[in-house]
Amino acid sequence: MHLTKEEEKIMQGEYGLTLEKAMEILVALGDIYGADELIPIKSAQVAGVSYKTIGDAGLEWISSLEGKVRVPSILNPAGMDLEKWSEMGISQNFARKQNEIIRAYENLGIRTECTCTPYYLKGFHLNMGDHVAWSESSAVSYANSVIGARTNREGGPSALSAALIGKTANYGFHLDENRVPSVSVNVESDLKGSDYGALGYVAGKLISNRVPLFFLSSKPEPDDLKSLGAAMAASGSVALYHVDGVTPEIGHMHFEMPDENITIEKEQIQEVYDSTSELRSRCDIVAIGCPHCSPGELEEIADLLEGRRLKKELWICVSREVAERYSHIVDMIEESGAKVMCDTCMVVSPASENYECMAVNSGKAFNYVPGMCRLKARYASIEECIEEAGDSN
Ligand SMILES: C[C@@](O)(CCOP(=O)(O)O)CC(=O)O
Ligand code: SF4
Structure with missing residues (x-):
């Protein structure tokens, strides 16, 4: 991967250990996935915030980092409401550790609001074609699919590294060729509300990590797409999908219709409720x-x-x-x-x-x-x- 002189200096530790390690993570990912260069990002969303999921090891790692993020950065949900935690039945010990994690991220200049829907927040709005490094899988799916912005499904450490450097490696969903649909999905039943989450639950298992193009007879609203994408990212690992006539990118794209075509019936969606x-x-x-x-x-x-x-x-x-x-x-x-x-x-x-x-x-x-x-x-x-x-x- 080509690095600029400045990036080389960071890699050699001229700006301290935190940035050196962050650069190492980005370059390692770039090398694995064949990136040609690092590209600037507009924002970062960092997962790995709940003390329940990252534990003491995570807290120790974040606390060891120094410096400030270079782009607007925000956190994924934590293990408690930071104000009303005692009403939730959270223990004192958990709350203390959770607050330490939040302070450690805050010291790095990250906004301490914890959400998987940063796209609703001032300072985190995205436009089609924007490059970002987000990590929560539903936020990744929404950014890529509903908005037409570009992000890989970052892990916590890689999103944090991207936030500190202000760049990410140019591979995966940052590139046009990986955004074309590879499987088409037909759904002829009328869908509303939670049917979209049920559809996503079924579809994710069938699609795994491919890029589906949906042909739907109902017209989903952005909230429906949010549910669909979140479910597919969980039951499968879909990070980008298109809906014919609905999502923004598909109309501008040149592609051949995928060879594989899946049909999802009303009964399969109903089965999610019935189960x-x-x-x-x-x-x-x-x-x-x-x-x-x-x-x-x-x-x-x-x-x-x-x-x-x-x-x-x-x-x-x-x-x-x-x-x-x-x-x-x-x-x-x-x-x-x-x-x-x-x-x-x-x-x-x-x-x-x-x-x-x-x-x-x-x-x-x-x-x-x-x-x-x-x-x-x-x-x-x-x-x-x-x-x-x-x-x-
Ligand atoms: C389950 C999930 O929504 C939240 C937990 O992630 P974490 O604890 O922030 O790494 C993560 C995901 O699906 O990306
Ligand atoms: S998408 Fe769901 S599981 Fe993931 S952080 Fe948001 S609320 Fe939690």
Whole structure:
């Protein structure tokens, strides 16, 4: 890989050990994947924030780094709401360690808001063609597919390295040739709301890490695409997809129709709901907001909760900036007894482990909750999730 003189100097340690190591990580990845050079990035999103997932080893590594990031950088969800952690049942010890992690990232100049939907935040908006280094898989999918920006699915250390250097290696989804569809997917059923997450859950398993081009008979909104992409990134490892007539890049692209064509039937989507229907009314917690809610989703939840008093725990996960911007909607939601949680989510917080069965409307959460939190998960529409939370069983 070609390095500029300045990049060579960083690599030789002239600017200190942190930048030397960061450059080594970027160059190692670039060499493995055949990158020709490093390219500037507009922003970075760094995963590996929850003390539950990175532990003491992660905390020690981040604390050992020095210097400041060179581009706007932000964190993935942490293991707790940084303000309301005790209401979540988080232990003092966990909270202390989690705060140390956040301070260590803050010392590097990273914005300490913790979210998987940075694209809703001021300073992190993306345009088509922008190059970034983001790491949370649903954020990667949204940036690539819904916006048409360009990012690989970075690991925590590589996103942090890119943030410190302000560049990433030019390979994978930064290059035109890797963005063309390699499999087409036909879905003729009418879809709405959580059907998109269920579709993503099914499709991800069939597609693995390829680039699908969907032909849908329904017209998805950005929130539907967010659910579809998040689920496919979890049940498979899809980092970029296109939807004919909907996502921005496909209309501008020259490509040959993929040889392989998959059809997904309504029954396969329905099966995602049916597979856990025996858990109806049996869950002790309901969690919405995987990925973190958009303003529109918050409004929909507020409407569904109007006039209700909940019997069960209901968590709504959202970024702090969106929650603060729409505080009147948050207040309406919380009147029902629901808890709006910022900086965290049902998957990366150890608080989920205090429950036995979680109802979710997210194909991604449905995929991760049983393994990462060791509790049962039920897949249901947002309306049914709200019903479940109001149910006294
Ligand atoms: C499950 C996930 O959404 C959050 C956990 O990631 P981490 O703890 O931030 O590395 C990560 C992902 O799918 O990219
Ligand atoms: S809410 Fe979902 S998408 Fe966001 S970090 Fe948690 S698991 Fe990932």
